[in-house]
Amino acid sequence: MRTTTVIIGAGQAGLAMSRCLSERSIDHIVIERGEVANSWKTERWDSLRLLTPNWQSRLPGYGYRGDDPDGFRTMPETIAFLERYARVVAAPVLTHTRVRSVRRAGDGYLVSTSEGDWRCRAVVMATGACNVASVPGVAAAIPPTIATLSPLEYKNPDQLAPGGVLVVGASASGIQIAEEIHRSGRPVTLSVGEHVRVPRSYRGRDIKWWMDRIGVLDERYTEVDSVERVRGVPSLQLIGSDDRRNIDLNGLRERGVEVVGRLAGVAHGKAQFSGSLANLCEMADLKMNRLLDRIDEWAAALLPSAELEPAHRFEPTRVDPAPRLTLDLASGAIRTVVWATGFRPDHSWLDVPVFDRKGRVKHDGGVVEAPGLYLMGLPFLRRRKSSLIDGAADDARDLSAHLAAHLDGRPTKARARQPLSELAGAA
Amino acid sequence: MSTTKELANNGVNVEALLGAREALTQTPEAAQFVWRAKNEWVNGTHSRSTVERFFGLGAEQQHKQPYTFDADHPEIFASEDNGATPVELVLSGLASCLTAGIAAVAQNRQIQLRSVTATLEGAMDIQGILGIDGDVRNGFSGITVRYEIDADASPEEIKAVVAQSQKRSAVFDIITNPTNVSVEVG
Numbered sequence: 001m002r003t004t005t006v007i008i009g010a011g012q013a014g015l016a017m018s019r020c021l022s023e024r025s026i027d028h029i030v031i032e033r034g035e036v037a038n039s040w041k042t043e044r045w046d047s048l049r050l051l052t053p054n055w056q057s058r059l060p061g062y063g064y065r066g067d068d069p070d071g072f073r074t075m076p077e078t079i080a081f082l083e084r085y086a087r088v089v090a091a092p093v094l095t096h097t098r099v100r101s102v103r104r105a106g107d108g109y110l111v112s113t114s115e116g117d118w119r120c121r122a123v124v125m126a127t128g129a130c131n132v133a134s135v136p137g138v139a140a141a142i143p144p145t146i147a148t149l150s151p152l153e154y155k156n157p158d159q160l161a162p163g164g165v166l167v168v169g170a171s172a173s174g175i176q177i178a179e180e181i182h183r184s185g186r187p188v189t190l191s192v193g194e195h196v197r198v199p200r201s202y203r204g205r206d207i208k209w210w211m212d213r214i215g216v217l218d219e220r221y222t223e224v225d226s227v228e229r230v231r232g233v234p235s236l237q238l239i240g241s242d243d244r245r246n247i248d249l250n251g252l253r254e255r256g257v258e259v260v261g262r263l264a265g266v267a268h269g270k271a272q273f274s275g276s277l278a279n280l281c282e283m284a285d286l287k288m289n290r291l292l293d294r295i296d297e298w299a300a301a302l303l304p305s306a307e308l309e310p311a312h313r314f315e316p317t318r319v320d321p322a323p324r325l326t327l328d329l330a331s332g333a334i335r336t337v338v339w340a341t342g343f344r345p346d347h348s349w350l351d352v353p354v355f356d357r358k359g360r361v362k363h364d365g366g367v368v369e370a371p372g373l374y375l376m377g378l379p380f381l382r383r384r385k386s387s388l389i390d391g392a393a394d395d396a397r398d399l400s401a402h403l404a405a406h407l408d409g410r411p412t413k414a415r416a417r418q419p420l421s422e423l424a425g426a427a
Numbered sequence: 428m429s430t431t432k433e434l435a436n437n438g439v440n441v442e443a444l445l446g447a448r449e450a451l452t453q454t455p456e457a458a459q460f461v462w463r464a465k466n467e468w469v470n471g472t473h474s475r476s477t478v479e480r481f482f483g484l485g486a487e488q489q490h491k492q493p494y495t496f497d498a499d500h501p502e503i504f505a506s507e508d509n510g511a512t513p514v515e516l517v518l519s520g521l522a523s524c525l526t527a528g529i530a531a532v533a534q535n536r537q538i539q540l541r542s543v544t545a546t547l548e549g550a551m552d553i554q555g556i557l558g559i560d561g562d563v564r565n566g567f568s569g570i571t572v573r574y575e576i577d578a579d580a581s582p583e584e585i586k587a588v589v590a591q592s593q594k595r596s597a598v599f600d601i602i603t604n605p606t607n608v609s610v611e612v613g
Contacts, residue, residue: 264604275603279593286587322569357455 003029004407005122006111008102010036010093012059012082013377014126016392019060019089020400026407030093031113037082039128043152044075047180049240050389051172052208057389059085060396070206072240103351108372122372122403125350125361129378129387130343136168139339141266143329148337151177157184163335164188166271166327168263170195172235174340175247179239181338182257189327189334190252191273193262193341197284197317198236200246202292203299204309207238214298216291217385218394221365224380231380234342249281249317260324269330273323281317289313345378366399372406374399435539435579437530444531457485473499473509518547518570521598525572528592538588539579546573570602 005021007014010032021028032038050057055069062085073081086093098114108121133150142148147161151173157180167178170192182188198207211217224230239247253259261277296311327334347361352370356362365382366375376395377387385391405412451458460483466476479493497510511519522545533540549570555563576585593599 261603267605272605276593276599279590279599282586283590283594286583286590289583 001116002119003027004120005029005124005403006031006109006118006120007124007126008099008111009126009128009377010086010091010095011039011126011128011377012057012085012389012392013128013396014124015082015086015089015091016059016396017124017126017376017400018091018093019062020396021403022089022091023060024400024404026400026404028092029118030091031097031099031111031118032093032095033098035095036086036091036093037079039130040075040079040082043130045151045154045177045180046075046156048176049074050078051236051238051240052388052390053206053240056208056212057081058393059389060089060393062088070244071242099349101349101351104370109352121407122374124374124376124399124403125347126376127345127347129345131346132344133339134342134344135339136263136341138263138266139337142337143269145332146329146334146337148339150339152343154338157181157186160184160186161335162186164333165336165338166191166329166334167338167340169193169340169342170237170249170259171340171342172238174338175237175249175252176239177338177340178257179247179252179255182252182255186336187256187258187333188252189258189260189324190249191260191263191271192249192277192280193274194234194280195284196234196236197248197288198238198291199248199288199314200238200244202295203311204307206244207236210295211291212390214295216294217383217388217390219384221380221382227380230384231378233379248314250315253318258324259319260327266329269328271327271329273325273327275323275325277323278319281319285316366395367402367412372403374403435534435537437534437538437540439531439534441531441534445535457483459483469497469509470507471499472504472506473497475510514549514551514567517602518549521570521596521602522547522572524596524598525574525589525592528596529574529576529588532588532591532595533578533580536580536584536588538584541577541579542575543577544575546575547571 004026005028007017007021007028007030010030014030014032015036018028018030034042049072051072053070054064054066054073057064057073094115096115100112100114102123103110103112105119108119109123111118111120111123130152133152135150139148149159154177160181164187165181166189167174167181168191170178170190174190175195178188178190200207202210221227221230237248239245249259259277261274262280263271264274265272292311292313299306299308299311345361347355350361352368352373354361354363354368354370354373361375362369363375363381366378368375375381376399377392379387381387381391382395382398383391386395402412460481462481464476464478466474468474474497476496476498477493478490478496480487480489482488496516498513498516499509500506500512501508526543526545529543530540547570549567551567552563554560555565574589576589578585578588580588
């Protein structure tokens, strides 16, 4: 079978690209291992809601039209939103089709799938940033009597045995899961590594509203001092809820969650936690305050008459003077370990030599070295918002333009020639 | 933010460090270092360590000259006090590592330092090392580091420099995280 472009993955990134290619009348198909919004359907926990408000899910030619622009979508609502989008843009999605390999073939690619082979001139990999849970090597030393799971498998606390739970990681997934498990009555120990603390709301507006307005989310990968560093920044400590509540280490600690340092090792059946917790919390507080400073400066300059609540600062993160350094995993106090230690994409089916020494696909803003091969939906791919639903539109527009130029044999430029923002690198 | 600052000079060649970082990103094998020390018993609890050679950038390297460090225990431990106690050398190592980091980070951020002093305390219950109570650990129960820094920067900026220095400090990592130690007898 032949087509011009194969898009792999029918999530927000793949669908946005499909819409942009349709606008350019570029013949394409979208291959999906399951159904539209498959990861949202099958790899998220029950209580999860989007961290971005409803108004912020803007896809090419489509946005929020309901009466709750500031609300946070549940997973069924997110799935329904993407299903509607797929219908509206008439995306040519081939569901239940698993990609087995992508190889160079002539001046294009051969995409082998469970339902047959496709020849094409360009491939867009939009399979997501969170295919595989990144579990640290020390996982192998966890005693086998303890159940372990990642956020990809976690659904709700009823899955877990009664008893203590060690949640490793305190970014968006870890801090939400720790809170929920704690509420189920199980004692929770939360192991905290590097994290990004932000308030849900500031001066009466959602933090995502501010980040959108002041331009943080639009910062480009060409504007930051180290793209490698910003691509590794953990997700924000946030939760989407009806009461727009904050979620932070102070709140969890007050309710009885034991906050300990980064899990550094497991030896002789004991988990060992780093003694650097105070510094990581201090760094997160300083970073949050730099963002709030930037918001205040922006508001003072550009929203002088706006009715905003006064500027203020949040209570610094309180850390026990001597947090626990070891935890006996053999005592039976801990029955479950949840690895909320991040995710990585799975490109194991890509049979083109474009990987770096750490097994990641090398790319320049989503343009892979191999001509006609593109990536979407990864953290800070082209912009800080690249991995958000709201980031798919701009990236799809940029990359579809590059892809069209490639198909036409015109010269292509990966980099957006935008003047360097004066604010670049300040966050 | 918009004012032009005089170029800061803390005596750290940041360009060389950034250049090395760039070069080592391309050749990770050259980033593999081995640090070494030799130690010889003198008498009683007195011993002398010498550092001279190390491995890095793919080759044997050496200091401009050998450096020696005498270690002993104070007289209240019935020793002769011919040098610092080993745990004081650990505190010195931590302080030197963090201070070097502060100078480098400040240089990179164009912050002029005028003075940096650190005061360290390591609390220890010596019932551990004396074997009186098996529940007491041998090492420090905690370390506190107090910095007094006079610099051309806001308190928040200075805090951020000190925080970044901890984030990139080898000795801070060695002390706060477990390390496998293998001791053999030849």
